[in-house]
Each structure stands twice: as structure tokens, then as C-alpha cells.
Amino acid sequence: MKVPVFPLNSVVLPGGRIPLQLFEPRYIDMLTRCMKGDQGFVITLLRDGAETGRVASFYETGTYVRIIDFQQLDNGLLGITVEGEAKVSITRTWQQNDGLNLCEMVFLPVEVSGSIPTAFYELPSVLRALFRHPVIQELGMSVDYEDARDVSWRLTELLPLDKQEKQHLMEMQDPIARLSRLQGLLEALEEG
Incomplete structure (x- = not known):
């Protein structure tokens, strides 16, 4: 195409x-x-x-x-x-x-959606906080806060991460692996 x-x-x-x-x-x-x-x-x-x-x-x-x-x-x-x-x-x-x-x-193949493992239970709350920002609200995006793929995609877009890191996260095809990487990055942001 x-x-x-x-x-x-x-x-x-x-x-x-x-x-x-x-x-x-x-x-x-x-x-x-x-x-x-x-x-x-x-x-x-x-x-x-x-x-x-x-x-x-x-x-x-x-x-x-x-x-x-x-x-x-x-x-x-x-x-x-x-x-x-x-x-x-x-x-x-x-x-x-x-x-x-x-x-x-x-x-590319469509990523499989699925529920968020309990190890990443805090990530939907982080995303909810981001979605409260007026600029994000203006975009009118919807998200399934229980879906690993949706939550990982929106966090990749919205978190203040280095652009090469965002690209790496985008290229991942496994939402659970992406959530794991995002959690590690968030922990590093909190410490740093």
C-alpha cells in the first residue's frame, strides 16, 4: 500500500x-x-x-x-x-x-488484548491521572482501563519519556512486556 x-x-x-x-x-x-x-x-x-x-x-x-x-x-x-x-x-x-x-x-499483526496482570495494578491509575489533564480531555480519546494493550499504548504516548524509548515501546508487540517496561521506567522516574 x-x-x-x-x-x-x-x-x-x-x-x-x-x-x-x-x-x-x-x-x-x-x-x-x-x-x-x-x-x-x-x-x-x-x-x-x-x-x-x-x-x-x-x-x-x-x-x-x-x-x-x-x-x-x-x-x-x-x-x-x-x-x-x-x-x-x-x-x-x-x-x-x-x-x-x-x-x-x-x-503489522494486531496485538492481542487481555487483562492487566496484578503486578501492574497501579498503571491504570497513572493513566487515569494523565487523562484528567485538560489537553488530553480535549482529544476525546477512549480507553479500556482493564485492557493491557490499551493502557500500555496510552501510557507510551502520554508519559514524559525519551522519544527513542517511546519508539522502542511502540515496536514491542507484547502488551504485557510493554507494561513491564513502563513500570520499570515509572519507578526510575520516581527515584530520579
Whole structure:
């Protein structure tokens, strides 16, 4: 499947939402094509380079997202909100003359959902606290606080972690292993 790539300094996972501001012509054209073709695009984390201008490099694992809302912002820019649908592996990339990155991608297997083991009983409470923040509430995301996959995905997105750590967590396919890693990272944050 051939789709545009939107490299960012942020990670979004299936079910997660992220607001974006579009001002570069290549991304406004991308938005138009995606809306006309009822198609999404891939958000992936930058390895290095900047979100604006020509991107140096980005990770091969990202998330296929769809536009769920758009509006003109007070600053005159176009604002969109996207929601993650599925994790993907980017198999080939190239850049158009206007600088828009395109890729061929395949969908990764859907992670199994399941209940949260008692060893991680505190993690849903941490997520509930994050969801009380007004900026997060504005996104209107839903989460199943009893599902290991949902809780691990949202914590990966929302916790103040290093971006490479977020990418590592995103690339994991086992929600329980991700919860274990998140718990260790939270304990390190509390100590440090």
C-alpha cells in the first residue's frame, strides 16, 4: 500500500489521537489528497532532522492514521486531529519533488488484548491521572482501563519519556512486556 509519511517528534499508537498544525504546502496537498481519497497516512518518529523542511531520516515502524477532524486555527494555520488505526512497517520510501515523503507499507499483526496482570495494578491509575489533564480531555480519546494493550499504548504516548524509548515501546508487540517496561521506567522516574 502506497501512502504519505508524516515524520514527527511524537509517537501515536492505534486508538491514540494527536493534533497537528499544517502550514507547509506539501502537507496541505497531502491533506487534500487524503480527504478526497478517503485515505490515511503514516506517522513515524524522526530519527534525526526537523519536522519542517527536508527530513533526514525516520523510523521504519509507525502508525497508519486517519483524519478525524480539521479546522482553521486562530493563528491562521490549518489544524487537524488524527487517530491511529494500526501499526505498520515501512518497506520502501521515496520523496516527491515537493519534499513529501511517500512509502510502501504493510500492516503489522494486531496485538492481542487481555487483562492487566496484578503486578501492574497501579498503571491504570497513572493513566487515569494523565487523562484528567485538560489537553488530553480535549482529544476525546477512549480507553479500556482493564485492557493491557490499551493502557500500555496510552501510557507510551502520554508519559514524559525519551522519544527513542517511546519508539522502542511502540515496536514491542507484547502488551504485557510493554507494561513491564513502563513500570520499570515509572519507578526510575520516581527515584530520579
